[in-house]
Amino acid sequence: MKCDEIKDLMLDVAAGAGEPTPALNEHLLGCADCTGKLEDMRKTMALLDDWQAPEPSPYFDTRLAARMREERAKPERVNWFSWFRMPVLAGALALVLMMAGGVSWFTRERNPSQIAGKNPTVPIVVIQPGTAVGDLQALDKNEDLYANFDLLDDLQVQPDVDADQETP
Amino acid sequence: MQLSDSDGVDTDVSSVAMDQELLAMGSIGAQPTADRPPFAGSAAGLTDADIMLRVKAGDESAFEYLVQKYRRPMVGFMYRMSHNAAAAEDLAQEVFLRVYRSRSGYEASAKFTTWLYRIATNLAVNHARDTRNERPEKMASLDEPDEETGTTMDVADSSLTVEESMVRRERMAAIRAKVQALPERQRVAVLMHKYQQMDYKQIAEVLKLSESATKSLLFRAYETLREQLKEFV
Numbered sequence: 097m098k099c100d101e102i103k104d105l106m107l108d109v110a111a112g113a114g115e116p117t118p119a120l121n122e123h124l125l126g127c128a129d130c131t132g133k134l135e136d137m138r139k140t141m142a143l144l145d146d147w148q149a150p151e152p153s154p155y156f157d158t159r160l161a162a163r164m165r166e167e168r169a170k171p172e173r174v175n176w177f178s179w180f181r182m183p184v185l186a187g188a189l190a191l192v193l194m195m196a197g198g199v200s201w202f203t204r205e206r207n208p209s210q211i212a213g214k215n216p217t218v219p220i221v222v223i224q225p226g227t228a229v230g231d232l233q234a235l236d237k238n239e240d241l242y243a244n245f246d247l248l249d250d251l252q253v254q255p256d257v258d259a260d261q262e263t264p
Numbered sequence: 265m266q267l268s269d270s271d272g273v274d275t276d277v278s279s280v281a282m283d284q285e286l287l288a289m290g291s292i293g294a295q296p297t298a299d300r301p302p303f304a305g306s307a308a309g310l311t312d313a314d315i316m317l318r319v320k321a322g323d324e325s326a327f328e329y330l331v332q333k334y335r336r337p338m339v340g341f342m343y344r345m346s347h348n349a350a351a352a353e354d355l356a357q358e359v360f361l362r363v364y365r366s367r368s369g370y371e372a373s374a375k376f377t378t379w380l381y382r383i384a385t386n387l388a389v390n391h392a393r394d395t396r397n398e399r400p401e402k403m404a405s406l407d408e409p410d411e412e413t414g415t416t417m418d419v420a421d422s423s424l425t426v427e428e429s430m431v432r433r434e435r436m437a438a439i440r441a442k443v444q445a446l447p448e449r450q451r452v453a454v455l456m457h458k459y460q461q462m463d464y465k466q467i468a469e470v471l472k473l474s475e476s477a478t479k480s481l482l483f484r485a486y487e488t489l490r491e492q493l494k495e496f497v
Contacts, residue, residue, distance in 0.1 A: 103483045110486070111457075133490070138489045139497035144458050145441050146432075149340035150349050152356070156335060160357045165359055 099125045099130055106130070110137035281358060312376035320367045327367070330376075331360050340484055344455050345388035346395075347440060355391055359384045377462070378469040385452050385470060392448075435496045448474075449481055450485035477482045 097119045108114035116124070124131045223230045310318075312333075318326040318363060338359055343352035361382050370379070443451060449471060456462040458471065468478040490497075 104357060105481045107479065107483050107486065136490050136494070136497060140486060140493055141458065141489070143435070143493055143497050144439060144443075144489070146436060147344070147443075147459075149352075152335050152339045153349075153353060156339070156353050159353070160331065160335075162281040162321055163357055163361055164364070164424070167364060228403075 099127060102130060106134050106137065110141055112141075131249055168199075276417050291461065313372040313374075316363075316367070316370050316379075317372055318332055319364070320370050327364060328485050330363070334380060335360075336382075341372055341381070341455060341460055344443070344459060345452075346391055347444065351395075355384075355387055356385055362387070374469060375466065378466060381456065381462070381466075381470045388440070389452070391450060438493060438496055442489055443493075446485055446488060450481055450488070453478060454485045454489070 101125055102120055105114070105117060109116050109120065124134065152182045223233060225231070225234065312330065315326045315330060319330070335356065338356040339352050342355040343349055344354060346352050359380065363380065366383075374468075443454060446454065453467050453471060456467045457464075462470075464475050464478050464482075467473075467482075468475045471478065471481075473481065
């Protein structure tokens with residue numbers, strides 16, 4: 097056994113946690129350096145025992161009780177990220193996202209007017225006003241406006257009537 | 265492995281707690297519940313992890329049991345990490361508060377003590393970093409009380425002569441200073457090994473190291489202490 101190989105054993109023996117093995121004893125008999133180190137390490141560990149920690153003060157429990165009361169009085173914090181740790185919810189969320197993505201993709205595929213704006217291979221047909229198609233589209237788009245034209249006419253007539261009355 | 269009995273977890277803590285009737289009284293601020301018996305009487309045969317799972321399930325008396333069991337070792341560990349008795353109590357209380365806050369996320373995959381000391385180590389290391397500049401090294405003095413414990417050497421041990429007291433005080437100051445001067449991981453490992461009676465496996469789990477790396481770490485730490493405390497042994 098070499099000096100480097102007895103490190104772990106030396107630690108346990110110095111700490112009083114284990115008896116020296118025959119191999120360690122054999123090495124120590126022939127190695128004054130390791131024997132000295134082991135003895136010093138024992139003494140060092142014994143020296144460290146002098147460092148005593150104080151007992152918890154009599155107020156420790158009282159103070160902790162007060163802090164615990166405060167803690168319990170706080171509204172419970174909701175950790176939103178904890179939802180993602182639940183496999184079922186994470187799977188459901190992934191499914192919803194996939195469905196939303198699928199619907200979005202499918203809708204775009206079925207709407208050629210959007211594709212026409214973004215796909216350079218599809219020619220853009222400009223419909224001129226005055227043509228039959230143009231007029232029909234204008235009527236369709238402005239249906240509300242045309243439906244209320246009568247009201248606009250009435251508004252225009254009323255001031256004229258008032259003006260006639262004021263005229264001597 | 266039991267190295268030093270002074271600050272370790274007592275094996276009969278549960279019986280002490282029962283005798284004190286602390287748990288039944290709700291000593292940690294919980295309101296006693298009529299439908300739930302005090303916990304300590306039913307702790308036999310349960311591991312700390314089992315008890316923590318009961319805390320997770322809402323059993324407040326189980327939490328009180330764990331506090332009573334670990335308050336002393338936790339204050340001792342924090343004292344040696346912070347070198348300040350008042351700060352040690354604050355930090356130990358903070359550890360228990362964090363345990364309580366984290367109860368819903370507790371998984372019994374690791375030992376309870378590993379989880380507890382990981383919380384404690386993080387807290388203590390952060391505290392040490394935050395207050396690094398607030399603790400100038402002081403010369404030992406017989407006339408002034410120890411700022412860490414609040415006691416003078418005379419009070420601590422009246423049987424010693426003035427000279428013996430001075431030597432003892434210097435020795436204590438040297439031990440504290442040399443342990444404090446160890447690299448962070450080595451310091452934590454030594455404190456857990458020497459004063460908390462934790463074995464290599466537990467220390468390795470807390471420090472997230474392999475067992476062999478932990479042994480090497482400890483060996484290096486004790487070698488350093490052996491060299492630096494040579495004049496006191």
